[in-house]
Amino acid sequence: MRDKTTIKDIARLAEASPSTVSAVLNDTWQGRRISAETAERVRRIALAQGYRANLQARGLRHGRSGLAGLVLPLHDNRFFAGLSQAFEAEARARGLSPVVVSTRRDPEEERRAVGTLLAHAVDALVIAGTCDPAGSHRLCAEARAAHVFVDLPGIGAPSVVSDNRGGAERLTAALMDAMRPGGSPWFLGGRPGDHATAERIAGFRAETARRGCDSAGRIIACGYTPARARAEIAALCDRLGGLPDALFVNSIMVFAGVLEHLVTLPPEAFAGRVVGCYDYDPFAAFLQFPVHMIRQDAAGLIGEAFRLLDRDARGSEVIAVPPELVPPRTIPQNPFADLG
Amino acid sequence: MRDKTTIKDIARLAEASPSTVSAVLNDTWQGRRISAETAERVRRIALAQGYRANLQARGLRHGRSGLAGLVLPLHDNRFFAGLSQAFEAEARARGLSPVVVSTRRDPEEERRAVGTLLAHAVDALVIAGTCDPAGSHRLCAEARAAHVFVDLPGIGAPSVVSDNRGGAERLTAALMDAMRPGGSPWFLGGRPGDHATAERIAGFRAETARRGCDSAGRIIACGYTPARARAEIAALCDRLGGLPDALFVNSIMVFAGVLEHLVTLPPEAFAGRVVGCYDYDPFAAFLQFPVHMIRQDAAGLIGEAFRLLDRDARGSEVIAVPPELVPPRTIPQNPFADLG
DNA sequence: GACACTTGCTCAAACGTTTGTGCAAACGCT
DNA sequence: AGCGTTTGCACAAACGTTTGAGCAAGTGTC
Numbered sequence: 001m002r003d004k005t006t007i008k009d010i011a012r013l014a015e016a017s018p019s020t021v022s023a024v025l026n027d028t029w030q031g032r033r034i035s036a037e038t039a040e041r042v043r044r045i046a047l048a049q050g051y052r053a054n055l056q057a058r059g060l061r062h063g064r065s066g067l068a069g070l071v072l073p074l075h076d077n078r079f080f081a082g083l084s085q086a087f088e089a090e091a092r093a094r095g096l097s098p099v100v101v102s103t104r105r106d107p108e109e110e111r112r113a114v115g116t117l118l119a120h121a122v123d124a125l126v127i128a129g130t131c132d133p134a135g136s137h138r139l140c141a142e143a144r145a146a147h148v149f150v151d152l153p154g155i156g157a158p159s160v161v162s163d164n165r166g167g168a169e170r171l172t173a174a175l176m177d178a179m180r181p182g183g184s185p186w187f188l189g190g191r192p193g194d195h196a197t198a199e200r201i202a203g204f205r206a207e208t209a210r211r212g213c214d215s216a217g218r219i220i221a222c223g224y225t226p227a228r229a230r231a232e233i234a235a236l237c238d239r240l241g242g243l244p245d246a247l248f249v250n251s252i253m254v255f256a257g258v259l260e261h262l263v264t265l266p267p268e269a270f271a272g273r274v275v276g277c278y279d280y281d282p283f284a285a286f287l288q289f290p291v292h293m294i295r296q297d298a299a300g301l302i303g304e305a306f307r308l309l310d311r312d313a314r315g316s317e318v319i320a321v322p323p324e325l326v327p328p329r330t331i332p333q334n335p336f337a338d339l340g
Numbered sequence: 341m342r343d344k345t346t347i348k349d350i351a352r353l354a355e356a357s358p359s360t361v362s363a364v365l366n367d368t369w370q371g372r373r374i375s376a377e378t379a380e381r382v383r384r385i386a387l388a389q390g391y392r393a394n395l396q397a398r399g400l401r402h403g404r405s406g407l408a409g410l411v412l413p414l415h416d417n418r419f420f421a422g423l424s425q426a427f428e429a430e431a432r433a434r435g436l437s438p439v440v441v442s443t444r445r446d447p448e449e450e451r452r453a454v455g456t457l458l459a460h461a462v463d464a465l466v467i468a469g470t471c472d473p474a475g476s477h478r479l480c481a482e483a484r485a486a487h488v489f490v491d492l493p494g495i496g497a498p499s500v501v502s503d504n505r506g507g508a509e510r511l512t513a514a515l516m517d518a519m520r521p522g523g524s525p526w527f528l529g530g531r532p533g534d535h536a537t538a539e540r541i542a543g544f545r546a547e548t549a550r551r552g553c554d555s556a557g558r559i560i561a562c563g564y565t566p567a568r569a570r571a572e573i574a575a576l577c578d579r580l581g582g583l584p585d586a587l588f589v590n591s592i593m594v595f596a597g598v599l600e601h602l603v604t605l606p607p608e609a610f611a612g613r614v615v616g617c618y619d620y621d622p623f624a625a626f627l628q629f630p631v632h633m634i635r636q637d638a639a640g641l642i643g644e645a646f647r648l649l650d651r652d653a654r655g656s657e658v659i660a661v662p663p664e665l666v667p668p669r670t671i672p673q674n675p676f677a678d679l680g
Numbered sequence: 681g682a683c684a685c686t687t688g689c690t691c692a693a694a695c696g697t698t699t700g701t702g703c704a705a706a707c708g709c710t
Numbered sequence: 711a712g713c714g715t716t717t718g719c720a721c722a723a724a725c726g727t728t729t730g731a732g733c734a735a736g737t738g739t740c
Binding site: 362396398401 | 725726727728729
């Protein structure tokens with residue numbers, strides 16, 4: 001084989017014109033009144049030559065690429081990986097070719113990623129966990145590209161987010177049901193300025209208040225790094241003379257840090273204590289002590305996102321999808337589906 | 341804004357020709373003897389108009405796209421997600437735009453994914469965990485595209501794989517060091533026909549033999565599904581009247597199934613027993629019983645893959661990268677980096 | 681003032697498709 | 711035979727970019 005086979009090569013071999021070949025290979029030949037014999041001849045030769053259309057050229061001509069892009073902060077996270085998986089399924093179901101790109105939570109990188117995908121004329125863009133909603137939206141708007149935000153609300157375009165407030169209320173309720181009567185729950189991790197954390201704190205506050213328990217002073221929004229979380233939980237245990245009655249851990253990263261401390265404690269330290277984590281990991285659900293987990297509905301979020309894209313939604317509408325509460329030592333509905 | 345701004349629009353506004361604009365925006369204007377003033381004028385206008393080059397057109401002209409593609413079985417897996425993360429970093433370091441696509445371990449889907457990326461003229465392709473090495477290679481070869489296999493050896497192109505045999509030997513050694521003297525280790529999970537499983541079984545056999553222990557009859561290659569693994573371990577415990585002295589679990593999926601059974605056992609059932617898993621999960625490392633884990637070196641694998649691409653390697657050479665052994669209740673070198 | 685050389689650009693073709701338009705031959709009808 | 715209609719295809723432009731070639735005006739040299 002010389003260079004890449006083009007439509008012109010096929011045309012030469014089939015003694016036809018490029019336009020005829022194009023019509024045949026795009027199945028528009030009846031409309032263009034190509035004879036069945038010619039069509040068959042062209043198809044045969046194209047197959048024999050292993051012809052594959054140059055999608056750049058086609059995209060250039062059409063103004064569309066057939067690609068659907070997902071932009072996310074990182075691959076290396078159960079939740080986002082679940083989004084990728086669901087995204088690809090939905091995109092393929094619509095005849096689009098999915099591609100996924102991550103940004104390391106870097107606004108500049110996010111703009112570059114979105115810009116690159118748009119410059120390749122992606123037909124639809126889902127932006128998950130955005131850290132520059134305004135910038136990303138502006139780029140998409142300039143390129144007149146269909147786009148939706150997921151996980152964190154965007155600006156100027158529709159968003160699909162987890163019901164963080166509701167989830168936090170349910171997790172808090174589960175923890176308070178399980179802890180000793182009259183006990184005090186603590187909230188650990190996250191940044192209060194972040195949308196998701198703010199919502200979860202609100203949910204935590206609402207549920208504790210509903211049960212006549214004042215949560216003031218028991219919210220430690222110490223960010224997301226495991227190291228910091230470990231230090232904070234160690235300090236807290238010191239202060240309280242033991243583990244808190246109930247601990248609401250705001251993310252799996254924070255939980256990792258907390259766990260580093262917890263594994264240093266003797267088994268009896270866990271007596272009567274209960275831990276919850278706003279995130280899911282199948283193995284974290286089976287530690288020595290009971291862990292209540294919240295599992296976000298990746299498929300549900302992506303499903304709603306595509307529904308918005310399908311109906312070409314434009315506003316700033318925000319759709320909330322409820323997460324799932326996974327009780328301790330439980331295998332959730334779709335067991336280990338996200339393990340591979 | 342009307343439609344997407346093109347180089348012609350800029351040319352009109354700057355009272356220059358499209359070629360001048362192109363030269364300026366590609367920083368080849370000195371070579372083309374464009375005056376500094378003209379260059380500045382063009383740049384200013386392009387910026388003001390928010391011009392972004394149409395990468396399909398550029399790619400069509402150049403025959404390259406600036407894209408680097410990673411094809412993997414699924415996103416939803418720590419190891420593959422780690423590959424994605426490392427892949428994006430390496431690709432960006434080379435000025436390429438990374439995109440990742442998964443195939444659900446479906447050969448047909450893999451061919452489609454590879455074909456689509458090639459049709460978009462990706463400059464480099466990394467195919468991880470291939471399930472159709474021959475087919476994928478053929479497509480790449482026809483398109484004259486640089487490509488490398490990772491995790492599973494390919495055909496016709498260079499491959500980078502984990503040192504499964506060596507890793508299995510080390511894991512087996514760790515288990516036999518930790519189990520009661522004279523005990524017998526068992527191997528569970530995988531399909532013997534699979535390359536990785538075959539290598540791991542070979543490693544398991546070699547290490548047990550080296551210690552004068554016959555592994556015959558203690559290898560249960562029952563596939564990868566958690567359900568099956570759960571049934572097998574339950575049956576085995578029944579047969580032995582308790583847990584085996586040491587258990588080599590062949591993948592995290594299998595481990596998940598095993599865990600479903602193990603959590604039903606009383607704490608004393610674990611006395612003197614030791615479990616190993618050929619895969620890593622930060623939380624699985626902290627269960628009630630000690631778990632030795634093997635953690636594959638995603639960054640190392642991808643690093644080698646790009647080194648091959650850099651020097652345009654063509655043969656069927658296979659590079660083995662050693663994995664890391666993570667002792668029980670340990671935080672590995674790069675703690676929770678892959679958690680997010 | 682003729683000549684060569686430099687400066688600063690523009691022209692046009694090409695990359696591989698798709699698609700609106702047109703045209704020649706064949707056919708049917710009177 | 712003359713006319714209109716259908717059949718079966720080819721031509722050429724366009725998508726947005728890059729790039730080899732060329733051209734006109736200005737500058738310097740003798």
